[in-house]
Amino acid sequence: MSGPAAGTPQAPLLPEGRWTRAEIVFWLVPVAAFFLLPGHLVLGSQILIVGLFALSLDLILGYAGIVSLGHAAFFGIGAYAAGLLSVHGWGEPLSGLLVAGAVAALAGWACSFLVVRGNDLTRLMVTLGIGLLLFEAANKAAFITGGVDGLSGIETWKLLGLFGFDLHGRVAYLYALAVLFLLFVLMRRLAHSPFGLSLRGIREGAKRMPAIGAPVRKHQVRIYTIAAGIAGIAGALLAQTTQFVALDVLGFPRSAELLIMLVLGGAGMLYGALVGAAVFMVAQDWLSGVNPVYWQFWIGLLLVLIVLFGHGGIMGMLAAARSRWSRRR
Amino acid sequence: MLSNFAGILFDGIAYGSLLFLVGIGLSVTLGLMNFVNLAHGAFAMLGGYVCVVAMSRFGVPFLACLPIAFLVSALVGMLLERTLYRRLYRASPLDQVLFSIGLTFMAIAAATFAFGPGQQPVALPELLRGQVNVVGVDIGAYRLFLVAVVILITAMLAWLVARTRFGAQVRAAVDDPRAASGMGIDVGRIFALTFALGSGLAGLGGALGIDVLGLDPTFPVKYMVYFLLVVAVGGAGSIKGTLAAALILGIVDVAGKYYVPQVGAFVIYALMVLLLMLFPAGLYGRRT
Numbered sequence: 281m282s283g284p285a286a287g288t289p290q291a292p293l294l295p296e297g298r299w300t301r302a303e304i305v306f307w308l309v310p311v312a313a314f315f316l317l318p319g320h321l322v323l324g325s326q327i328l329i330v331g332l333f334a335l336s337l338d339l340i341l342g343y344a345g346i347v348s349l350g351h352a353a354f355f356g357i358g359a360y361a362a363g364l365l366s367v368h369g370w371g372e373p374l375s376g377l378l379v380a381g382a383v384a385a386l387a388g389w390a391c392s393f394l395v396v397r398g399n400d401l402t403r404l405m406v407t408l409g410i411g412l413l414l415f416e417a418a419n420k421a422a423f424i425t426g427g428v429d430g431l432s433g434i435e436t437w438k439l440l441g442l443f444g445f446d447l448h449g450r451v452a453y454l455y456a457l458a459v460l461f462l463l464f465v466l467m468r469r470l471a472h473s474p475f476g477l478s479l480r481g482i483r484e485g486a487k488r489m490p491a492i493g494a495p496v497r498k499h500q501v502r503i504y505t506i507a508a509g510i511a512g513i514a515g516a517l518l519a520q521t522t523q524f525v526a527l528d529v530l531g532f533p534r535s536a537e538l539l540i541m542l543v544l545g546g547a548g549m550l551y552g553a554l555v556g557a558a559v560f561m562v563a564q565d566w567l568s569g570v571n572p573v574y575w576q577f578w579i580g581l582l583l584v585l586i587v588l589f590g591h592g593g594i595m596g597m598l599a600a601a602r603s604r605w606s607r608r609r
Numbered sequence: 610m611l612s613n614f615a616g617i618l619f620d621g622i623a624y625g626s627l628l629f630l631v632g633i634g635l636s637v638t639l640g641l642m643n644f645v646n647l648a649h650g651a652f653a654m655l656g657g658y659v660c661v662v663a664m665s666r667f668g669v670p671f672l673a674c675l676p677i678a679f680l681v682s683a684l685v686g687m688l689l690e691r692t693l694y695r696r697l698y699r700a701s702p703l704d705q706v707l708f709s710i711g712l713t714f715m716a717i718a719a720a721t722f723a724f725g726p727g728q729q730p731v732a733l734p735e736l737l738r739g740q741v742n743v744v745g746v747d748i749g750a751y752r753l754f755l756v757a758v759v760i761l762i763t764a765m766l767a768w769l770v771a772r773t774r775f776g777a778q779v780r781a782a783v784d785d786p787r788a789a790s791g792m793g794i795d796v797g798r799i800f801a802l803t804f805a806l807g808s809g810l811a812g813l814g815g816a817l818g819i820d821v822l823g824l825d826p827t828f829p830v831k832y833m834v835y836f837l838l839v840v841a842v843g844g845a846g847s848i849k850g851t852l853a854a855a856l857i858l859g860i861v862d863v864a865g866k867y868y869v870p871q872v873g874a875f876v877i878y879a880l881m882v883l884l885l886m887l888f889p890a891g892l893y894g895r896r897t
Contacts, residue, residue: 341703347702347703347706349706394882394886398885400701400702400703401639401645401702402885404645404702404706405837405841405881405885406882406885406886408834408837409834409878409881409882409885410882412834412874412878413875413878413879413882416874416875416878417875420871420872420875532830533830536710539706539707539710540707540710543707573718573721573722574718574722576714576715576717576718576721577714577715577718577719577722579711579714580710580711580712580713580714580715580716580717580718581711581715582711583707583708583710583711583714584693584708584711584712584715586707587697587700587704587707587708587711588693588696588697588708
């Protein structure tokens, strides 16, 4: 046994947050998928992008305990920022990502002051309200965003001036994977830092944290801003790789589905977000091909069952099974 | 111009009355039982479909459909409360939200499966069609009927809560469930009945609202914000607050759509965020 799984809520911090073997194997999976499943790379890059988006929600929900029903707002802001930049003549992808992330982070920072005050219920309503507000704004401002028709005419230049985005999605896949991995390393570092620990403290007991000198509001504002920025980068990735921004990037269903993925995978352990996104997207791709209405029914049922019986999602169940197994030995 | 304005005002009041009818149940579950029930709109949708089915398949007249819609929604509500909702009264708001989103998705899928994605038509009786002239202002007869029904129901609700034994038990169970059960009140039963009443009123609202709000499978999500807004602004658990908020919202929304159609629903959402900031506990919120 090489020690407990990294990042499970109960597990102690690993020394300096060292990478376990299981984690390295986990990250080899998407690399292997690139070579073994060349026909599914478009779906693959969607999974990577949504995984990044789910990670950003995990930061605020899983770590800091801030509930949100409108996280798609920042995803959409990032997507529109990158898309508009490209439509107006600047299609360089990396700087586009940075600009989109910065714009979304700024929006997140501004919204954070509305969100962090109040209890869970107020937060749910305020995030829901902000999300709907942006959706309606983007819908009505069709002269900028294209409204319901979506924003088309996005041209993404060659990556690093070398690799053009191809029809098979090979470059898009590797690009998304590289961005996801890089940001994951940063988020993992953040989760294992004193700041990350402090966030978990706030999640468990926001009233007691000031007593040990943790500035609760400041920490919440900071993590909300970071999460919004990362969601924006995920949105920008989607805009750049699909070269299109649909109005539904801002929609309520996207925020709700994101929550579902996170709860499905298990919140507060980073990997849960990735596993949840992958399982959700693959199941959606498979089942909604059969019938989209049935898909919605099953996802609803799954959600009810998770809430009633399956706390901790897939990763939580794995961790429980694992600890039972190791105790028996 | 003036009579035009009066017409819009009355339309807004009628619309607000509907919002009140549906929202009051949500206000009760949220304010009294602390349950964030995003699936509340699904009960309204259920009432609407019950009404449509009763009319088109069994030939029940419209007015007789209304109590049926109320009863069926109330029964389904009570059933769900006894089997599922009660397990989550102590759960975190996030769990409650996820659970009720799950229920909503299932309701939408089931409605699409059973009735298709289109709008459902409703044939109003002759009596309720057309216009009625009241002191020089032309008013839709159905709108007038709506307002009358809601006034009647509000009066009955106020009487129920303030004057009856059941009302006293509800108030006691809500203020302090432990002390209430210590006094011999069956709190679980009270909550089930209250939940059923809220669901039934939502169903009634859904049935009455087919002509105004429309009825299709996306109904629970489309109007979720409006119901939440009514409760958030009015202050959860307050009949008076819910009524005031529903009327304000109805008038603002109808007037907004008439005078500044290009802005659309933007006003309502902005109002929601603003009001939540200014009155975190609602206009008539219970101070805890």
